[in-house]
Amino acid sequence: MSTPTPSLTVQGVSKQFEIYANPAQMLLELIGFGTRHERFAALTDVTFEVARGEVVGIVGRNGAGKSTLLKIVAGTLAADCGSVAVGGRISAILELGTGFHPEYSGRENIIMGGLCLGMTRREILAKQEEVVAFSELGEFIDRPLRTYSSGMHARLCFATALACDPTILIVDEALSVGDVRFQRKCFAHFEALRARGTTILLVSHDMNAVAQICDRAIWLERGKVVAVGGAKEVAEQYLRAMLAGSQSPLASAQPSPLGGGVAPEMRYGSGAAVIESVEVLEESGSGAALLRPRQRYKLRARVRATQPLDDLHVGFSIRTIRGVEVFSINPRPQRVAPVVLAPGESVVAEVHFLNHLAPGEYFLTVGAWGLGEDAHHDRRVDVLQLQVVGEIGALQQSLVDLEAEYRFVEKEVAR
Numbered sequence: 001m002s003t004p005t006p007s008l009t010v011q012g013v014s015k016q017f018e019i020y021a022n023p024a025q026m027l028l029e030l031i032g033f034g035t036r037h038e039r040f041a042a043l044t045d046v047t048f049e050v051a052r053g054e055v056v057g058i059v060g061r062n063g064a065g066k067s068t069l070l071k072i073v074a075g076t077l078a079a080d081c082g083s084v085a086v087g088g089r090i091s092a093i094l095e096l097g098t099g100f101h102p103e104y105s106g107r108e109n110i111i112m113g114g115l116c117l118g119m120t121r122r123e124i125l126a127k128q129e130e131v132v133a134f135s136e137l138g139e140f141i142d143r144p145l146r147t148y149s150s151g152m153h154a155r156l157c158f159a160t161a162l163a164c165d166p167t168i169l170i171v172d173e174a175l176s177v178g179d180v181r182f183q184r185k186c187f188a189h190f191e192a193l194r195a196r197g198t199t200i201l202l203v204s205h206d207m208n209a210v211a212q213i214c215d216r217a218i219w220l221e222r223g224k225v226v227a228v229g230g231a232k233e234v235a236e237q238y239l240r241a242m243l244a245g246s247q248s249p250l251a252s253a254q255p256s257p258l259g260g261g262v263a264p265e266m267r268y269g270s271g272a273a274v275i276e277s278v279e280v281l282e283e284s285g286s287g288a289a290l291l292r293p294r295q296r297y298k299l300r301a302r303v304r305a306t307q308p309l310d311d312l313h314v315g316f317s318i319r320t321i322r323g324v325e326v327f328s329i330n331p332r333p334q335r336v337a338p339v340v341l342a343p344g345e346s347v348v349a350e351v352h353f354l355n356h357l358a359p360g361e362y363f364l365t366v367g368a369w370g371l372g373e374d375a376h377h378d379r380r381v382d383v384l385q386l387q388v389v390g391e392i393g394a395l396q397q398s399l400v401d402l403e404a405e406y407r408f409v410e411k412e413v414a415r
Contacts, residue, residue, distance in 0.1 A: 134162065
């Protein structure tokens with residue numbers, strides 16, 4: 001079997017930037033007062049190939065070099081060394097509004113944006129109404145761009161970029177600005193582009209989207225390629241590495257005085273009780289870095305009293321990244337009696353559950369309270385980040401696993 005011809009080949013690409021402490025240092029260097037800058041290696045010897053029609057995710061934390069790499073591939077930034085071979089027309093959505101003018105109308109900016117993407121005026125005019133329809137801007141299309149919201153701006157940029165029928169489409173996180181419905185519409189269009197053989201490079205911090213949409217993924221760390229492989233495998237490797245770091249939100253929370261120091265979560269309360277630690281564990285008792293659908297886990301929080309308490313309640317709630325609460329529990333609905341504690345005594349609250357959350361990011365909040373005047377003794381909002389990975393056979397915007405089975409039941413024969 002012959003190897004498919006790559007649509008994009010990146011070979012040994014490196015890029016450094018000169019960093020000055022302030023503009024005065026740049027001026028002193030220019031007039032001959034020695035070297036006043038430091039060099040920052042944004043990319044170092046980056047090499048990979050992308051086949052025609054392949055969707056490849058670029059992942060990595062902020063500052064890893066993702067945007068720099070895409071700018072070099074798009075031709076808007078020159079590499080210090082290495083080469084980029086592109087087979088066809090590139091359409092890049094790197095920064096919203098590249099080539100757009102705030103005083104011109106949306107319709108006029110479609111022409112300007114299309115010209116910046118390499119289209120001819122005739123091509124742009126032939127597709128102008130198609131762009132207007134995809135953007136869903138309606139009457140706003142003839143208003144100045146400066147009157148648009150960021151979401152409207154994103155719609156116009158995406159609709160213009162997608163209209164040029166690119167061989168390679170590059171998207172650098174800009175999609176996150178649009179509303180959820182428009183994001184789904186764009187991802188559906190990505191599928192149509194892929195079916196037509198368009199190559200797509202997608203930068204995203206949403207590992208669920210990378211795993212669902214992309215064929216492969218490239219993980220960059222400090223400008224170097226850490227891993228290249230299947231999207232699901234690389235996304236999981238990246239998540240494990242991020243969650244295992246010293247700042248991992250899934251590590252057991254360390255005790256800290258209420259109101260003292262800088263905590264990673266929002267925290268408040270009277271201090272009559274302190275939530276000393278919060279954990280997510282597998283049924284075996286080992287720490288759970290990543291959660292999988294249809295597996296059993298337990299939430300655990302240790303609470304210590306600093307004052308006499310005769311009605312301690314401990315509750316847990318799980319929310320999506322957009323703040324939608326998908327689950328919450330405390331002793332009352334379970335008909336569990338509150339705990340009585342003397343100062344210095346502690347108790348562990350534990351919730352066993354079967355995970356029906358769909359793949360994605362969630363946040364855990366834990367609260368300890370009573371029924372007196374100072375109801376909230378300690379409340380730790382978004383104390384842990386929960387990352388669910390795996391497949392449930394549903395679309396990526398799903399929040400829960402319903403253990404669904406899909407089938408066509410009956411086919412009616414035409415008469």
